[in-house]
Amino acid sequence: MEILVALTIGLLVAAGIHRLLGAGRINLLVGLILLSQAANLTIFASGGLRHDAPALIDGTTEPAVMADPLPQALVLTAIVIGFGILAFLLALILRSTSK
Amino acid sequence: MDPVFLALGVPLLPALLALCAPALVRARPLACGVASAVALAVASAVVLAAVPDAAVRHLGFEWLPRLGIDFALRVDSFGAWFSALILGLGACVLLHACAYFAGNPRLPFLLAALAFFTLAMLGVVVSDNLYLLFLFWEATSLLSFLLVGFDDRQATTRAKASQALMVTMAGGAAMLAGFILLHAHFGSASISAILASEVPAATLGGGAVVLVIIGALAKSAQWPFHFWLPNAMVGPTPVSAFLHSATMVKAGVFLLATLAPVLSAHPLWTPLLAGSGILTVGTAILRAAREDDLKAILASTTLAALGFLTLLAGLGTPAALLGFVIFLTAHALYKAPLFLAVGNLEKRFGTRRLSELGGVIRHAPVTALVLGVSAFSLIGLAPLPGFLGKEYLLKATWSYSPMLAVAVALAAAGVLALGFQLALPLFVRQAIAPPRHEVPPAMTLAALLPALGALVLMGSLPLTRHDYLGAAATALGGPAGASYKLWHGWTPALGLGLGALVVALVVWRVLRSPVLAPLPASFAPVFEPFFENLLDAIRGLAAWTGGALGGGRLSTHLAVVLGSVGLLALVSLKVHRFAFPELDPSPGSAVPWLLAPVIAVAAITAARARQPVVMLVSLGFVGLLVAFLFLWFRAPDLALTQLLVETLLLFLLAGVLWKAKERTDEVGEALPGRSLLAALGGLTVTLLILKAMALEWGSPVSDFHLGQSKPAAYGANVVNVILVDFRALDTLGEIVVLGIAALGLGSALGAARRRATLPGGSDSAWLRTGSRWVVALLLPLSLWVLWRGHNAPGGGFIGALVAASGIGLATLVGLPRATAGRLRGWSRPLVVSGLGLALVTALLPLAVGRPFFTGLWWHSGELHLGTPLLFDLGVFLAVLGFALTCLRHFQPNPR
Numbered sequence: 001m002e003i004l005v006a007l008t009i010g011l012l013v014a015a016g017i018h019r020l021l022g023a024g025r026i027n028l029l030v031g032l033i034l035l036s037q038a039a040n041l042t043i044f045a046s047g048g049l050r051h052d053a054p055a056l057i058d059g060t061t062e063p064a065v066m067a068d069p070l071p072q073a074l075v076l077t078a079i080v081i082g083f084g085i086l087a088f089l090l091a092l093i094l095r096s097t098s099k
Numbered sequence: 100m101d102p103v104f105l106a107l108g109v110p111l112l113p114a115l116l117a118l119c120a121p122a123l124v125r126a127r128p129l130a131c132g133v134a135s136a137v138a139l140a141v142a143s144a145v146v147l148a149a150v151p152d153a154a155v156r157h158l159g160f161e162w163l164p165r166l167g168i169d170f171a172l173r174v175d176s177f178g179a180w181f182s183a184l185i186l187g188l189g190a191c192v193l194l195h196a197c198a199y200f201a202g203n204p205r206l207p208f209l210l211a212a213l214a215f216f217t218l219a220m221l222g223v224v225v226s227d228n229l230y231l232l233f234l235f236w237e238a239t240s241l242l243s244f245l246l247v248g249f250d251d252r253q254a255t256t257r258a259k260a261s262q263a264l265m266v267t268m269a270g271g272a273a274m275l276a277g278f279i280l281l282h283a284h285f286g287s288a289s290i291s292a293i294l295a296s297e298v299p300a301a302t303l304g305g306g307a308v309v310l311v312i313i314g315a316l317a318k319s320a321q322w323p324f325h326f327w328l329p330n331a332m333v334g335p336t337p338v339s340a341f342l343h344s345a346t347m348v349k350a351g352v353f354l355l356a357t358l359a360p361v362l363s364a365h366p367l368w369t370p371l372l373a374g375s376g377i378l379t380v381g382t383a384i385l386r387a388a389r390e391d392d393l394k395a396i397l398a399s400t401t402l403a404a405l406g407f408l409t410l411l412a413g414l415g416t417p418a419a420l421l422g423f424v425i426f427l428t429a430h431a432l433y434k435a436p437l438f439l440a441v442g443n444l445e446k447r448f449g450t451r452r453l454s455e456l457g458g459v460i461r462h463a464p465v466t467a468l469v470l471g472v473s474a475f476s477l478i479g480l481a482p483l484p485g486f487l488g489k490e491y492l493l494k495a496t497w498s499y500s501p502m503l504a505v506a507v508a509l510a511a512a513g514v515l516a517l518g519f520q521l522a523l524p525l526f527v528r529q530a531i532a533p534p535r536h537e538v539p540p541a542m543t544l545a546a547l548l549p550a551l552g553a554l555v556l557m558g559s560l561p562l563t564r565h566d567y568l569g570a571a572a573t574a575l576g577g578p579a580g581a582s583y584k585l586w587h588g589w590t591p592a593l594g595l596g597l598g599a600l601v602v603a604l605v606v607w608r609v610l611r612s613p614v615l616a617p618l619p620a621s622f623a624p625v626f627e628p629f630f631e632n633l634l635d636a637i638r639g640l641a642a643w644t645g646g647a648l649g650g651g652r653l654s655t656h657l658a659v660v661l662g663s664v665g666l667l668a669l670v671s672l673k674v675h676r677f678a679f680p681e682l683d684p685s686p687g688s689a690v691p692w693l694l695a696p697v698i699a700v701a702a703i704t705a706a707r708a709r710q711p712v713v714m715l716v717s718l719g720f721v722g723l724l725v726a727f728l729f730l731w732f733r734a735p736d737l738a739l740t741q742l743l744v745e746t747l748l749l750f751l752l753a754g755v756l757w758k759a760k761e762r763t764d765e766v767g768e769a770l771p772g773r774s775l776l777a778a779l780g781g782l783t784v785t786l787l788i789l790k791a792m793a794l795e796w797g798s799p800v801s802d803f804h805l806g807q808s809k810p811a812a813y814g815a816n817v818v819n820v821i822l823v824d825f826r827a828l829d830t831l832g833e834i835v836v837l838g839i840a841a842l843g844l845g846s847a848l849g850a851a852r853r854r855a856t857l858p859g860g861s862d863s864a865w866l867r868t869g870s871r872w873v874v875a876l877l878l879p880l881s882l883w884v885l886w887r888g889h890n891a892p893g894g895g896f897i898g899a900l901v902a903a904s905g906i907g908l909a910t911l912v913g914l915p916r917a918t919a920g921r922l923r924g925w926s927r928p929l930v931v932s933g934l935g936l937a938l939v940t941a942l943l944p945l946a947v948g949r950p951f952f953t954g955l956w957w958h959s960g961e962l963h964l965g966t967p968l969l970f971d972l973g974v975f976l977a978v979l980g981f982a983l984t985c986l987r988h989f990q991p992n993p994r
Contacts, residue, residue, distance in 0.1 A: 001687040006788040014781025015706035021654045021773035054733040055817040063805035067733040073821035077833045084840040091847040
């Protein structure tokens with residue numbers, strides 16, 4: 001399972017770099033989107049992958065079997081920040097194309 | 100709180116006035132100037148009352164105790180005296196500036212910058228921690244850059260302001276290094292602790308002393324850094340008056356005098372400072388000798404006065420520090436009115452050239468009085484403060500070394516000659532340049548007040564029981580029970596002073612003769628070209644490096660960056676002896692095995708796609724499937740966030756990709772062999788992740804979060820509790836980043852009045868009608884998601900994204916309530932109120948004596964309400980505001 005996720009992330013990184021090194025702004029944009037997906041997955045996977053229970057305290061589930069909440073919190077904000085950065089990049093691209 | 104500290108905060112009032120009500124400042128500049136001046140003058144009086152009090156006032160809190168950085172303020176008699184000077188002269192300068200720039204639309208900016216500058220300078224004077232002092236010190240450098248460069252349309256002004264900034268900031272960097280060494284040597288960063296330290300200064304490394312001295316000399320424009328100050332004359336007159344009299348350049352000598360009681364024991368201290376001081380005086384006289392511009396002569400006399408102050412701080416004896424306080428006061432009280440008077444003369448006669456000024460007494464009598472009092476004080480005529488300054492300067496140097504005293508007297512003679520030059524316009528009866536404009540009374544008054552202050556100071560000598568100057572000097576390290584008087588009897592100092600006056604008369608005659616023409620304008624006048632060449636060389640090096648690493652082609656640059664990071668990663672992996680990590684061999688569930696190949700296909704498609712539609716769809720697929728992965732690995736909040744962000748991103752991307760399709764002239768070219776690099780990068784990351792996952796992580800932090808979420812933070816959804824409570828500071832930082840991105844979006848797209856064009860609104864009646872209902876449902880839903888977030892998947896981020904996707908749909912189908920204008924009206928207030936609410940909830944616990952960001956809770960049965968929920972509401976508002984900013988700028992054009 002870990003190998004599978006690692007390979008998936010690797011493939012996303014490869015696809016991202018491929019686009020990033022291409023010509024022009026759109027390649028930059030698409031490459032960055034793919035890389036940020038890979039980065040988010042990497043942080044997420046670093047907490048260990050669990051399929052047992054989400055980090056919701058219900059009084060019956062043992063915390064030991066819950067998914068690690070800290071990487072989740074980090075990735076949650078990373079997704080939103082990534083969105084912010086991409087929106088800014090889009091604005092720059094628009095600005096530089098519409099002259 | 101001690102009223103003295105409140106008074107020190109008073110400059111905040113004009114700053115807030117200028118920032119919050121710029122229209123008022125523009126409409127009623129004079130009233131605002133008077134109000135600001137009165138506020139500062141009252142503050143000055145409050146601080147002044149604390150001078151005779153021998154008690155030392157402290158205020159502060161621990162900031163970063165492990166680094167020795169504390170927010171510690173300390174006001175002793177000298178600090179109070181200097182602060183009163185800064186506030187008092189600041190009042191005159193603010194008044195003058197408001198009258199001088201009445202009608203200038205940028206007056207609010209100037210007023211705010213001046214007020215903050217005053218505050219920063221006060222901070223330098225009352226800081227009791229080296230690092231805090233450094234922060235205020237750098238603030239004065241930055242703000243003086245804004246002030247000197249106020250007239251920013253002139254290229255020379257920008258260049259000179261940048262030069263001043265570069266020199267003082269470079270000095271500041273050296274000083275910080277020196278401070279760290281001082282901290283290490285004395286074992287404390289507290290200035291009062293260093294001054295009371297038993298550790299001998301003589302064993303301190305020479306580097307520390309030299310670094311601190313470089314910082315102070317650069318700030319105080321001492322040789323060899325003197326060149327920036329005359330160049331900074333491009334700033335407006337009130338700014339120059341302030342920079343030269345009580346602030347900015349005085350910071351350097353202030354620091355030297357503060358540290359002198361301890362550091363003057365070091366063998367390098369006195370020779371370096373005395374040498375630099377004397378050379379500065381000489382350079383100043385040479386510079387001004389043949390100068391016709393009154394303002395330039397004033398700048399040179401400032402250099403000279405600072406040279407004497409540097410010399411006194413360099414001697415560091417109690418007598419020298421007494422002289423320092425008196426000379427500093429006298430200089431501040433004549434230099435500010437001189438600058439303001441010259442500004443008024445320029446306004447009255449349209450010139451500030453010596454050769455063109457005359458008839459001053461008849462056409463500008465008050466200004467003539469100011470000029471006379473101040474110039475004669477500079478010359479050192481009794482009973483003006485300048486006389487005392489000169490007297491105590493010579494007294495201190497005589498007691499140190501009579502030879503030095505003679506040298507100083509000769510140097511002083513040169514400066515006195517410049518004083519005669521300044522007074523010259525008084526003695527020309529006839530107007531040469533005809534008087535032009537009336538000078539506003541406020542400007543005349545602003546120049547008159549400090550000159551009167553000097554007279555009052557001297558007049559109060561025999562009257563007051565409190566010896567302000569003496570108390571200040573004692574606190575600085577002068578003789579115990581220091582006092583000063585006009586008449587000391589026939590002393591060597593008096594003789595030297597009279598001698599200097601006679602020599603000055605001769606020098607003055609010589610100055611005007613062409614004999615001096617071949618003299619250079621400075622001792623070793625190579626420093627300014629050297630500095631400029633150094634800057635050019637640095638710029639050249641940067642350009643060369645940039646060219647060598649890609650030559651302006653983005654893809655090459657990126658390849659260099661990515662390649663370096665990849666190499667670092669491979670080195671850290673120890674790739675030459677990479678052992679494949681042992682992982683759980685069981686295949687696990689089938690779902691990830693189904694998801695992964697689809698992600699792979701989507702990623703490869705996205706990597707190769709050329710059509711915008713294909714790009715959009717494949718990117719969307721990747722995002723969607725990643726969301727499924729999150730869901731599978733039990734991260735419902737992540738999955739929700741990812742889905743919503745993908746939706747909004749699709750919305751924004753569509754317009755840009757479509758637009759890009761129309762343009763074929765894309766810049767740059769693809770990097771050859773990028774597929775190979777991409778494959779290598781992917782492989783490296785895969786290996787890194789495998790390696791990371793094979794490690795056995797202890798997770799004490801997460802255990803704490805899981806264990807404390809319910810009992811301490813009353814929330815069942817641990818992810819949300821981490822976001823709004825355990826690690827709320829991170830979240831605050833993140834929404835601030837979003838706020839900045841919103842600002843950036845606005846300035847990149849809004850100012851240019853460009854708007855992205857999306858592929859039009861939809862005409863489908865079904866979609867239009869249906870979306871009304873969907874939007875009407877989504878908005879209440881978003882609030883519900885926000886509310887439930889503490890105990891179930893949801894929260895501020897997700898709620899805001901739900902609302903934003905609803906509004907996005909409304910803009911897409913062109914609902915009338917979601918026009919660009921309406922979004923614009925909402926987006927900024929939402930961001931501001933969200934950030935404000937988040938900050939308030941962070942600060943609220945401080946009011947009840949709890950640490951920053953402590954959650955405050957109110958319980959009623961099963962209901963728990965607390966500040967973290969308010970914080971989540973702040974997050975909601977800020978994220979929604981940001982999303983609306985995006986939607987507004989990427990809104991489809993109406994058909």
